[in-house]
Amino acid sequence: MITRPKPSAKAPDTKIYERRESGVRSYSRAMPRQFNKAQGVWMHDNEGGRYLDFLSGCSSLNYGHNHPVLKQALVDYIAGDGVTHALDLHTDAKAEFLSELENVILKPRGLNYRAMFTGPTGTNAVEAAIKLARKVTGREMVVAFTNGFHGMTLGALACTGNAGKRGGAGVPLSHVSHEPFDGYYGPDVDTADLLEQRLADPSSGLDAPAAFLVETVQGEGGLNAASPEWLRKIAALAKKHGALLIVDDIQAGCGRTGGFFSFEDMGFTPDIVTLAKSLSGMGLPFALTLLRPELDVWSPGEHNGTFRGNNHAFVTATAALRTFWADPAFARDVTRRGALLERRLEDMAKRFDLSTRGRGMMRGINVGSGDVAAKITGICFKEGLIIETSGAHDEIVKVLAPLVIEDATLELGLDILENAVAETIAPVDASDSTGRQTSRKLGIAA
């Protein structure tokens, strides 16, 4: 039986943050609680509140908080004085991770990649990917896409579309052209064709690209999901023009859209793939850049990073691969649950005349403006649901529930969301509003 969230009424003393934490902090502003424990889909604060987590560390907690198998593996490792930090020295933990990656992920998918441990953040993985693409091709320009998000260090930030993030650079962001993503100009314009025309035109001003850097579903940029057709065209374009195809699978990968990679079964193979977020399975910092062996032209140490050998993360990542990816059951379950989520969001969209976005368990609903979205997520939080927004104007309420969530709990959270939407936006059919809200409320066990 599902118990509903119990948010705490009392906010914690935040003086230490005001005094000592930079004002750059953001999520803690809309969710002013101090958390102490977390298990599965639930977070707990230090006033006894309990919250259902539909944010999942922005998709870093696909298997939920502190998954018991992963947790046990990590505790055992630490207790046994397993190597914690080892730069890029070989360790048992690394060897096991690489073997599991090979056996559980690469081989069954017919993929042949090498793993580059880049420093344990997504932005490092992206920096390594574009450095490599530039090195391999001898070209400088990278094609990124509108609404793309790839990180906050200077190389990755140049590939990021968001003006607010870009403005933080303090220097012009160069060597990147931002091209329209799939559907950017509406359903009637094929933006891959537009790009092709400019690439083929020696007078377009678009320099020959080193790489195309693309997310199959844009996590921060509004949950825009590219169609397989468009992605195949982009892959073919890259090949035709001597550019590498980099899929940034940091948010959409690790099962979020169903498969381990978000591009599985789409009929193309990226040259380079970046992974991070849920890679460690437990939220530990870990990032990878996967690359075709022929592209592995790095000199030893040409790219490095102190924490590239985060063995704790190797341990939990290995456990996660074994637990969730050794057989296809998990992926099937995510796909099925993603369909449930889709159905619920489509219903909501119909009811309130809105539209939905996304793919798999990475979906959202466009509520028209950031203000409306903030109102909705604010109501949700008061009801004990942690949920956030996405998109150029923060106008998409996004559902990033843990992939391991029970269907009933997912429905519970979606009920809270739907009620919050109903409190904020009038439904299309006025007669309907109270009825549905009530019925839903009744469905929730106390």
Next chain:
Amino acid sequence: MITRPKPSAKAPDTKIYERRESGVRSYSRAMPRQFNKAQGVWMHDNEGGRYLDFLSGCSSLNYGHNHPVLKQALVDYIAGDGVTHALDLHTDAKAEFLSELENVILKPRGLNYRAMFTGPTGTNAVEAAIKLARKVTGREMVVAFTNGFHGMTLGALACTGNAGKRGGAGVPLSHVSHEPFDGYYGPDVDTADLLEQRLADPSSGLDAPAAFLVETVQGEGGLNAASPEWLRKIAALAKKHGALLIVDDIQAGCGRTGGFFSFEDMGFTPDIVTLAKSLSGMGLPFALTLLRPELDVWSPGEHNGTFRGNNHAFVTATAALRTFWADPAFARDVTRRGALLERRLEDMAKRFDLSTRGRGMMRGINVGSGDVAAKITGICFKEGLIIETSGAHDEIVKVLAPLVIEDATLELGLDILENAVAETIAPVDASDSTGRQTSRKLGIAA
């Protein structure tokens, strides 16, 4: 009684690395063993070998491997389902870390900084620092220094001197001027004066700088230690010319030179300080950018990163602050041990007509070339001592022993090093060589 290292003779099967790990790996090439456990100053491989660690994760393991107090704190935290990953939400672990930072580090030193959690790698901390400096000043150019090392993402890499690392960028690295570090042109040229002349000259071509980014001791660049006088001049220059002073204390901080910060008691206060490496105390990914409150002009989320809230690291960092920095005993001990290290290296230098570098427990010996240094470290490794090189030509053999090392163990490692030098370089006084080697050898307990 100190037992000497017992390196294993048998190298592990490395096929998985060759097949699946990028050729960018480096340390594992010179030290082809597979490690599995580590405790204190010792690392163990999976063939039963035991190694004394004079590399310490490039200064990321100042308190040794898996320090029992830190380890216990972490295991307890995990076992109790403490929040692992929380973006920048408030957590008990973060609040405790901030409080401890305030009480144990900042207040006693009369420092007033805010902490920015930047993403848990040093390069992210540097990127945040220079972004902020550019944002605050409205200027673009950053002054970095010859032989400086600041990271591998594009913004930090532009500040890094090493041509090999820079070459990996694939694009020109801009908006940075690399100025001569203290002593770069020999003892008779004050490079701060040279810099001042160019800054004061409106026709020098040196644009007004947003920041000076400096290491007090250049960890990767050859263990060059800047004098307090020079650093004070640089600090004054920055102030005079409206630039911010950023001390990159990623390698030299956290006790490596004695104090928690490497610039303590030098008579100047940086505007921004970056920390990483040993900050978590246990080698977990964690980085901070400390900034004067008046500089905290960030908009919420203007810089962010998925793993900026690595709560495991908060827990171990808090434990480390409590364990090592709550009273001055540790710092005093490091200083004393640093003097021992200095004495031994000076003796070696005298014996072999070499020169030494560095400060505190961050010292090295210049053996003239990378080839000679590689020979020496190779011999050391065969004797069970993990030790690496530094400098523009890898010509400095650097000693980065854990700060908690026993004096006798430190001497043991230095004996191994000295013997390796003696095997490689003829001593100044030929008669001396065998004698000393032998006596040293006798001093080592089996």
Next chain:
Amino acid sequence: MITRPKPSAKAPDTKIYERRESGVRSYSRAMPRQFNKAQGVWMHDNEGGRYLDFLSGCSSLNYGHNHPVLKQALVDYIAGDGVTHALDLHTDAKAEFLSELENVILKPRGLNYRAMFTGPTGTNAVEAAIKLARKVTGREMVVAFTNGFHGMTLGALACTGNAGKRGGAGVPLSHVSHEPFDGYYGPDVDTADLLEQRLADPSSGLDAPAAFLVETVQGEGGLNAASPEWLRKIAALAKKHGALLIVDDIQAGCGRTGGFFSFEDMGFTPDIVTLAKSLSGMGLPFALTLLRPELDVWSPGEHNGTFRGNNHAFVTATAALRTFWADPAFARDVTRRGALLERRLEDMAKRFDLSTRGRGMMRGINVGSGDVAAKITGICFKEGLIIETSGAHDEIVKVLAPLVIEDATLELGLDILENAVAETIAPVDASDSTGRQTSRKLGIAA
């Protein structure tokens, strides 16, 4: 009566060029003659050959070669020891030019510009324009357009679309976004709307622009003529987004499209206009950047150039303004003659199933490929007609006859062109080919 061209059969000794002139020379390769005299629409070589000039110095000789009035003014000036070079000191010649510019050009058109003497080349004028736009707005990014050509110095080259020209830079060309020109994606896509969408989207990755830099007719880029509607939209977009509108009228201005400026009567006023090519009227180096007085924020000497005070050019430019622009007859005549040119090219296009481009006396015919175009212009040259190509693939044969050409001479040249096309491309109606060629040939007086 019009006499036809008499090209010389004998090529000159070119050893001095091979020995001493850089291989960067281009036009002289396709037209290997050595010219010595030129008058009106005719050029003469040193073997007695005579050529009809449909290139006109790429629109630098709109009034023909050595126009007698301009020539006399210049000879008188030189003979009287008029100041030749004066940096930016005041001279009678400059004052007279400014007065004439004000009275003949600006006032009658209700325009209020200041003239900036930028150094006497088009690229200098463009550099000054974009520098000013960046200075005024505090922004760095300039929107230029596909197939745009703006010059070869680094700032202007970054705004130029052509890959061959761009490749000469040797550094990445930054701070410019090349957006699709009017009609770039075919008649059904309004590229101004596409641009508007991206400018309005804070996550598009398109930074806020300092300026839009646009040619109304793209001289080098294929004689693409923007529609007044599109230009008005672009002007409105610039205003809305705080960017300056720079019209690069270097090739299309000075009467080439009918009016003195190419944007007259279109319902918008640029913030900045660049002029060069035919500005001096006689082919002397002279360039101007016209700017709205409110934008004139330059410090004295902040942009300069040794030859910005080319007084010979002031003299001939003044004479040209007086001769051609003091009453509307000339403009009317150019417009009328442009219609004749249009008619003839449209006929040709119909006959050979081709398409035309351009506006006013700046028109061309798309013959499908650079190879075909080169064949055609080669035949023309053998017949005594100097004519060149344009476009991304050099596939447009462009007619840039002097504006002062007699109608009959224009027809003569067009006959030569049409015959050359007919020799190269089969007409749509096969029966027609010989007939027309013959009749045309008969029409030419010997």
Next chain:
Amino acid sequence: MITRPKPSAKAPDTKIYERRESGVRSYSRAMPRQFNKAQGVWMHDNEGGRYLDFLSGCSSLNYGHNHPVLKQALVDYIAGDGVTHALDLHTDAKAEFLSELENVILKPRGLNYRAMFTGPTGTNAVEAAIKLARKVTGREMVVAFTNGFHGMTLGALACTGNAGKRGGAGVPLSHVSHEPFDGYYGPDVDTADLLEQRLADPSSGLDAPAAFLVETVQGEGGLNAASPEWLRKIAALAKKHGALLIVDDIQAGCGRTGGFFSFEDMGFTPDIVTLAKSLSGMGLPFALTLLRPELDVWSPGEHNGTFRGNNHAFVTATAALRTFWADPAFARDVTRRGALLERRLEDMAKRFDLSTRGRGMMRGINVGSGDVAAKITGICFKEGLIIETSGAHDEIVKVLAPLVIEDATLELGLDILENAVAETIAPVDASDSTGRQTSRKLGIAA
């Protein structure tokens, strides 16, 4: 007999300039007269004033204004309908210029260069030079020097030291490192050695350079003359490090320092030389980039410019080569006159405790500040002497008299200058001041 200058008291009506000329104008502010005629060393204004010209168009008028031989050649050429503008088509005028360049300049000096006609401004010549160096070497970074001035378009401006000029760019100026010029750190520091150390150090942060761009005497930067030893070292350094040596001889070339090139007889040969200013001999816009034939890797048209074929300038340049450089008399005379100038300036320096700068007929006196210099040049102008300043702070009063000036006229001008200095600065020996001033005054014929 020398007649002294007669400046006019009445300033002209300047309303047209205020209304229609950009505020970027500079020289006309300190010299608010309107000039109309100029002959030899004299300029005349439209109020009957006559001025001795010690500015010479910043060295663009080395042979004086409107030299009769050059003037006659030009008038004849124009009168005969010689080709004025011909893009890069071959013309008699170009062939003659190339032949004369070969016979009079290159062959006697044993130099083997090709001439690239780059567009007729110095900045275009510099842009072409650095583009070529980057293209040839595949490197991006250019070493320029403190106080260097190379032009105002973006590529050349990045090589220019002056902060005021640089600030006009509105974008960061990249891909250039500004290194200390000869003597920058005083007589005891060899800046070539400093540079060598950094170039040889793979961790200095100085990227491998495409070129060194250097003036032998820095015209705008304060008339700093590099020693032959230093220049030879720089030439050797360039060679050693695979960089091209570009001598920017735009101001110091064409006889200003005695020889046609400023680097003659110094024991090294630049790879590339830029020329402009006095190249046409009459102040007409003309610039050249000379390059070693092996470096001539340009594709046809890869760099171009509408006015690269300024045939009027070819005509006067050819006449100038014939008149002044066919035998060594002129160079000898300039050298002799330069010595006279040196003597006079040294005397002045001694008398007023100042220092001198420069070489040949390109010399100045450092009067300590821009304010003092402006006072002095202001007094000079009132006395009918046109003279300007140079240097980072405009603190150098520079003498750029025409090279053809009679000794007595040179002395006359220097007397005016000395008196102006004396009015402004107290002499070292107080008793001396009136005496010398008087005697000098008596020496001037009325």
